[in-house]
Amino acid sequence: MLAELKDRSQVTIPKPVLKELGLEKGDMFDIVVDGGNVVLVPVVVYPKEKAAELEALATQARVAAAAGEAKVYDDVEELIADLHKAV
Numbered sequence: 001m002l003a004e005l006k007d008r009s010q011v012t013i014p015k016p017v018l019k020e021l022g023l024e025k026g027d028m029f030d031i032v033v034d035g036g037n038v039v040l041v042p043v044v045v046y047p048k049e050k051a052a053e054l055e056a057l058a059t060q061a062r063v064a065a066a067a068g069e070a071k072v073y074d075d076v077e078e079l080i081a082d083l084h085k086a087v
Contacts, residue, residue: 013040 003011013023023042030041046054064070073079 001014001017003014005011017023021042028043028045030043032039032041061070071082073082
């Protein structure tokens with residue numbers, strides 16, 4: 001699928017690509033140059049405070065896993081069912 005570089009360095013992402021990736025107006029991207037290719041990587045931007053909270057939760061999970069305190073699941077369905085109970 002072709003796209004054209006327009007005025008002010010703008011490129012329009014074709015609608016089929018937007019639909020396939022579930023992208024919407026206002027979504028953010030990291031732009032990466034990889035071997036001469038331009039790659040748009042969708043990202044979610046969190047405020048620093050929220051990112052710090054998530055990092056603290058991840059650290060707690062790592063500590064619990066290292067201590068053998070994390071629950072072990074036999075399959076993904078069991079994990080997902082447990083996650084739904086927590087919500």
